[in-house]
Amino acid sequence: MASGFNLSPTAVADGFRLESFAEIGSTNQLALERARAGDPGGLWLVTGHQTGGRGRRGRAWEGPPGNLAATLLLQPKVELSVAATLGFVAALALRDALLAVLPEGAIAVAPDAGDLARGGRFALKWPNDVLADGAKLSGILLETAGAGSDDLAVAIGIGVNVVAHPEATPYPATDLGAMGATATAADLFFALSDAFVDNLRLWQGGRGLAAIRHKWLAGAAGIGSEIAVDTGGTIVRGVFETIDADCHLVIREGNGQVTRIAAGDVHFGAVASVKNFEARA
Template identity: 45%
Template sequence: MSDQPHERPAPGAPDFRVEEHESVGSTNSLCFDRARGGHSGNLWIRAGMQTEGRGRRGRDWESPSGNLFASLLLIDPQPSERIGELPLAAAVALADAVDKAAGTLQLVSLKWPNDLLVDGAKLSGILLEAEILSDGRQAVVLGFGVNCVSHPPLSLYPATDLRSLGFQVSAERLFDVLPGILADLLAAWRQPGGFGTIRRSWLSRAAHLGKPITVKTAQEDISGIFADLDERGHLVLKQDDGRQRTIYAGDVFLSGN
């Protein structure tokens, strides 16, 4: 992989390009650099390692060599009012890509909104970030971090990696299948009612559906039963008094953990 910007067709996704690097600060940040420079989007940026990787809510994301670090730049993805559904679509695509690369069926479950788990341990994270550019375009970046050969000792949640689970899946192998699967899912998402199919796929892998959970939001901790996803992908929590509450953002934990 070269440290000079050079694009090639993304594997399995002829309408997308990929730029590869040995090491970058953050693939998400580099996507925004390309967007600010006028790039038209549909660009993957992949790195062998990151020195400034980040997760949701500004947390650090450890990025050692051998794991997958890749981000996708989209410009003005439509329908724009449904961009909040994209992290769930990305999680379904990544879960399907792991199955395809590892030769498994439903290996991973999904923790709302977009973490991949195996037996309760975190295998990957997905970070969506967006920015309105100076020319009025909207840049949306989906960043993927997958533990292929190693995993960090996360304090909030136990972690795992594919090698520890007995699967010899390299970052290269996983990236060979991810762009094509995500491109197909994005095409489906753009159709009227397209999120409905994605929502059903997400729920089929839901880790905590029907279980007591606590959602830690920026304002409070809320407990109840994970009852459903609404039509926009928000978490629907059934509280002890029987009322349902819709959660738009937060970290999910099994109650008692």
């Protein structure tokens, strides 16, 4: 077990367990293996160097030494559609943790951040990103094992750019060091393990989803602005109005039609309005 990573006292008191690694291929992959081997859940797997991470839609997630890669394995005893909302729980927990470890005033919103800044210092991008100053700071990936609510296991993977971020990405990226923060991956994980307890309690096995939705909207990026959503082949453009009771994105298209989207990639600002976006997405 690698040294330096610790659970908060609140997480320990709630029965969470921790395994940390100096280096690992994928914390999510290991979590799913543990689930199939009968792990009861409540297990954090964490590293400061992930060599085989992945993001949504099979994209690679870079994890150089010093960045944070953590996965929480849960057995939530809920249906898959309810378990999917754990992504919002994770985003809120990460935002709370970032606000706890970043010194006040260490980040100034860029002049061109526009509608992204409405979510505050750390804004939540639907469905599962956390932005800093309009740039991507982290990614969250949910993967499952099992079929029914009784044996459903959820691996909630969280990657955060702590000391480095990828270059030449479709959208700007950043890291905590670039923002002036001195917090380490271990510092952030300690705060994350604590914040996750609070937000899981708010979620209440899905019964508290309305409270999660309300808290998420308070920190959301881009509400009221023009967006384009790639739903996997179809591009939907319009104004981002809200998320509904099931945390689906609600967009009002140019013809006035209101469309609800369960999954997709959101693009803000100028990229959302370019005519050749379909070819670039």
